[in-house]
Amino acid sequence: MYEGFVYAVTMVKDTKMDLSASLAERTCVVKGWSFKDTFRFHFRLSGTETKPCTEWQEARIGEWFLHHCPDLLRHEVYLGDGRYCGVVLGVAVDADGMVLEGAVHLPSCDTLAEVASYLEGLAGRFIALIALDGAVRMYFDPTAGLSAVYSARDQAVASCVHLAINRELKPEPAVRSEDVMQRKSQFIFGETCDADCKRVSANHYLDLETFQLVRHWPKADFSFQAESFDRNGAAHMISQRLTQILGGLSNSYSVALPISAGTDSRILLAAARPHLDRIDSFFVHDIYTVTQFDREGAQMLADELGLELQVIDRRKPIFSEFLNDAEIGSIRERMAIGTSLSFNGIDDLAVRAACLTPSCELVLRGNAAEMSRANKWTPQTVRKPVSDRDGVAALLNVRENQLEDVVAPSRLEKLLLGYAAWRETVPEGARDRLPDLAHIELFMPTGPNNVYYAFTRNFYINPYNDRQILLQTAWFHPLARRRKKLVAKIIANTTPKLDKLPYIRELKQRHKDAKKKGVS
Structure with missing residues (x-):
């Protein structure tokens, strides 16, 4: 399969087709695939006005163009004073159990912080693109269920790498995609099949000015150390x-x-x-x-x-x-x-x-x-502090003493550094549940x-x-x-x-x- 894909991309270089088109579009042309059918439920955000498919829908937020499959429902978001501030894309259920349908009016929201708080209360599978208070951000559902990749080099965010780039793949040197598809390895800590495209993490928004992920939950003062827990x-x-x-x-x-x-x-x-x-x-x-x-x-x-x-x-x-x-x-x-x-x-x-x-x-x-059965915890880690080695092992679904058997030394070193860097972003009071948070933020999106x-x-x-279900579960x-x-x-x-x-x-x-x- 993978060799066939490489062949398709090579053939694209030899044709006279528009090389400004995304790799997804070019591959569909060469393979004779229907773009609409191949990329159902997909989306792309970029500075390019041209839609990748004539049947796709479009929304403009600031200088950005959001293009998406029409089966991926879009909901315009309006503030209390009537201002348009962005969109929610996908399926979402609000804190009152109401499914988002059509335009979303937020009478009690006038600031970015208030909109972000509203988004944190939504369940489902969605992204939200918000332009407010001088910032443009992309938020994700509680586990980044509508997962995405982003590339500062390509100035794009999309549902998959092939929609995000209009160039050839630059393979990630640490992991072969063939091994991932054969379940011999896995991408982690933002890795994708392209070295310049990164996978988003849950509980973070993507700042579209800097193309950096920024944690917005749990808050800095959060703690699992409650005096009483019912x-x-x-x-x-x-x-x-x-x-x-x-x-x-x-x-x-x-x-x-x-x-x-x-x-x-x-x-x-x-x-x-x-x-x-x-x-x-x-x-x-x-x-x-x-x-x-x-x-x-x-x-x-x-x-x-x-x-x-x-x-x-x-x-x-x-x-x-x-x-x-x-x-x-x-x-x-x-x-x-x-x-x-x-x-x-x-x-x-x-x-x-x-x-x-x-x-x-x-x-x-x-x-x-x-998570309700503590799937990322072992009989050992439930009774002692979780080390970085324990954390990496949980992400790889192996025991800590098996790491050297399943991961090369250089790869293990990189994973441990990645885990340590991620751990430092977690509020001190939330670190009692690192395996749960890593599962939500790192494992599930990728x-x-x-x-x-x-x-x-x-x-x-x-x-x-x-988010409330996941929080109570982790507690x-x-x-x-x-x-x-x-x-x-x-x-x-x-x-x-x-x-x-x-x-x-x-x-x-x-x-x-x-x-x-x-x-x-």
Whole structure:
């Protein structure tokens, strides 16, 4: 796949096409792809007035031109005195549970600080471009779910590298994109497939005057060292807000909810209980040997709630018949370019499954909810101060004593320096939860959130992606979270019977025990 992409870029140099066009446009011309279909849900901000696609929409903010796919909804933002100050692009739910639709009027906001505070209270998957008080800034949702890259050299911000640049790639020397797509390595600390394009971090805005990321949350005086913390109250707040967000989304869009035998989708399903009749479809993937357990668990959940479950099953004829090998290869290549050469679908089975996702506007995913079980903490780090080595290991999803086995010495040194530099930007009072903050700010924007650009059939969104939900989750002690205390409380607040059904580990053990009995 990657060699084919290099060939395409080389061929572009030999044609007479407009070299001022973005690399994305030029690649689509050479490959014969539809730009609109390839870059659905994408955007670009630059000083260039010409749209990359005639069907894309445009907004001008100061000297900047924002071009975006028409399926990525735009909401103009107006201050209390009626002044226009920018746009929100994407899907967002406000603090009152209302989905942004059309123009957004902020009667109590007249300053940049007040607008920023409003944006911090939004859940969803979006960016906000604000020009006010002499500044032009781009803000991001709580985990940078609508991820972006930026380049001071190219004076552009975009959803992917190929939209941001109108030149050839300048490969990042530390990481090969081929290795990232094969899941042998990963970009981190702002790295992308281009050395001059950097990935944004959550909880930071991008200053478009300096092209520097600036932290805006948590505030300098924030601390996790509260005198008292009500665990039941925190779990109730999470459940209540999650139900509110799910209600807003399901009332405003056609939505599908994938369910499995895991924890994260069950949290969403439980919180969605009051709105199940407004969710258009529930589905599960059964495409690998291990996914039989997800299917079994999902069916139990569906039966318990009286839901019709759609199974995307590799054994059904349609699974192998509706796309040929050449079409799969083309889809995987477009996935790679849409994700800045970070993800190309894992394998053909996963690509076929993604293309069979139910027809709907939004797919509600459980990403970010993994924090409820302290996914970036180990039995060791929950009981001692987290070192920089611990932090890097968590980002790489390995144990601290495995670092030298999976990372070259020079690479490890760079990662440790990057982590230390990031840590210094975190307020002192928030450093008790460094693994959680690193997961939100560093891992999610470059990992799962960027991967969402690969899926152009539906707009993927994380209902758990809300700053107050994430804050209350992180406040819960990681040891209690690892013991599933928070998960149990969240589900108990809405649909307690769901927590009594077996999770994937128990289902696997049941099958293992049954197999032993059968053999004996």
